[in-house]
Amino acid sequence: MAQHERPHEPRRRVVVTGLGAITAAGPDVASLRTALHGERTCIGEVTLFETEGLRTHIAGEVRDLPEPRQLPRAARARASRSDRFALLATEEALRQSGLTLPFVDPTRVGVAIGSSTGGMLETEAYYRERLAARPTRFWRKRLAAATVAAPTDLVAAAVAARGPRLSPSTACSSGAIALAMGASWIRAGRVDVVLAGGADALARMTYTGFHALQALSSEPCRPFDRTRRGLTLGEGAGVVVLESEAHATARGARIVAELAGAGLSCDASHPTAPHGEARGAVLALEAALHDAGMSPEEIDYVNAHGTGTVQNDASETFALKRALGASAQRVAISSTKALIGHLLGAAGAVEAIATILAITDGWAPPTLHLSDPDPACDLDYVPNVGRPLAIAGALSNSYGFGGNNCSLVLRRA
């Protein structure tokens, strides 16, 4: 039996009313939109830490990090870079949604922010201090605050949300799973609003780790290209305001898109590599479509996980062909990682936002640096130049270490 064979039942619709993003493209959604409509990568030299001795020195680093307005006093000295990303994106998403603070009923507002490494950059600073000398109390307090759950807790505290909260940490699918679980709370009628997304900062651990696995490209990544040599890391956050359609409509909010469905699965085959026949990715795609009550024919665009590693891009192409059937040849597919890098725990959320922008703008963003297509990757990846496209339904894929897969279905409002 497939995971999705249960009959589909009518249920509460989950809509998106606000978007917030901070990426290498800039500190807001407008910057990301500009990048998605352009043909220039935002990837550049890493300045956050030393990369001496490595084969690569580039990433999608955030250059402009303003202080979040809602940052609680207690967090000013302790909030990590990831925490600040999460709060900045939340503030922007709330502004667009028209929701104002304080919330009418804070117990009906949930927060789900995924992160792969949380405050690892600050944790590393602690370790370095510890190796050199006894760390001061300042560093110890920062260590205690630099957890994977910290972005969620900071956002919840800053906006005084008292509903359910969740910090999924499933490597590169963390942000997507946060959206999926947040939507499940709304569908269950437990909350009216969820601030859902992902946040991750660059860190030595991930940079040197992917380098050690020989998974980092020495030049900006080239997803689906025959000469691709690996991924390029990035950092930032994406947060969306999810609401029940009834709640959004009642307050006269502008609905940006619908989060129509989600599918979660696990390859159960290897700690880091995708399954040879992409069985988990296929399962997640099929489950997401079933959850949305949609068929492959209703999908016009796919925001691919598209990391630029040899294994991922071929495996994802295989999965799309299996799950979408003949529609795989028709849909436009792009990887936005060549624009802003791979944001790890934030990737799923930021790419869901990129997918929503593709829907609202009627624009399929490009896959940059794709000049020599891999014969094993033979679908329409919108190479190098974006194009106008009417998009009614779209998929966003996220795959992580541990064989962790999540596909989201987004639909025009």
Next chain:
Amino acid sequence: MSDEPIVVTGLGAVCPLGTGTQDVWRAFVARECMIRELAPDDERLAPGVDVAPPAPVRRAGWVRGFRPRDHVRSPQLRRMDWVSRMTVAAMRQAFTDAGLLPLDDATSVRTALVVGSCYGNQRETAVYLQRVFGSGPAAGQPLLFPNLVLNAPGGYAAIELDVRGPNVCVAEHEASGEVALATALDLLTSDMCDVACVAGVDEIGAVQLDALSDLGLLDPDAGPTDGVGGRRRGRRGRMGGVLPGEGAAALVLERADAASRRGAHAYADVAGVRVGAASSDRSPYGFPHDPDRAATELLALASFPGPAIDGVLGGANGLVRREALDAAILRRLRASGRPVGYAPFRRLVGDWGSAGALGAVLASLALDAGVLPALAPEQQAVDTPQRLLLIGAARGGVLVPVVLDRLDGTSRCSSTASDSSDSSPSS
């Protein structure tokens, strides 16, 4: 959405009380305190395993006598870190206990794994970073790196048990175990799976011990005789002191009708788990600072239809605010004069971020056995508890009550419970 009752059909544990639920239950009923000094020749103090902690903070709830090879069959075992090994073992025990192994194709894709962990793999993270800082960025170790993500244990467990449904790892500081339970229920009720195995796991890391010690939050003298409300302060500071522990505990959850159809034994009915936050806390870092208000709010979250709460598995861990919350909840529950049992199980094993999962395992065993044992001489055991409350709370004002109900049926561990001379009933 599904609102069918969810029951616990499988349990597993690797913790200071022992490996396997039989050992764990026996030690729990016997009130054995497992907080010990780490032996100088313990392999965890060997170079390259962790950054050795200073001697004064080696006293903790260490897992000992656990042999991963007895529980893990996958060739991945040699790559697994300590956290993953404990997780995989506890999950295998729980699946075996539930009678679900081996999983067929249909069950595999409809089964979810949820792991809650506060810090994940601390030891290898310390070793990895020490090497990167000591020898330069190019010294990152490719075999170690995949183990450093928080969801590595869930990934290994999926490979070991061939579980292909949703695989989610969550963190919520001191309530990571309880939030993992809530997430598993979400997956079940939203029909993303038919079976969910949820585990809470954390290990003791030297750097964590070191930092807690320097912040004055460790209590090297704490033990099982501490009273609720901070009877003995001793060397502890204003905020109290905690003794760390480590371990993994796992529960298999499934819909009651499905469990019944396949003839599975159910330990307990999951009345509900809710995640909320105290209204008085605006700091993301502090534990609920108004215990009375937080107690009222936690009990409001815990108000599921069904019998009255007659036993509490407390969250007391030596920190003043945490003990005050337990005390405030007990005051409210006992206000009508009704006896309510209390088992602050962390006194036996120490505390770790996801210890709530062990609390849920102990609550399930207690409901199944028909007794919640007393953990201190001045307390009384509860005979045939009908409803147990597990108090989950964390910094940031997070409140996560877990409520489990007794089911009628044959117990798997009643003989062990009745053998205990210390478990005299109070009602």
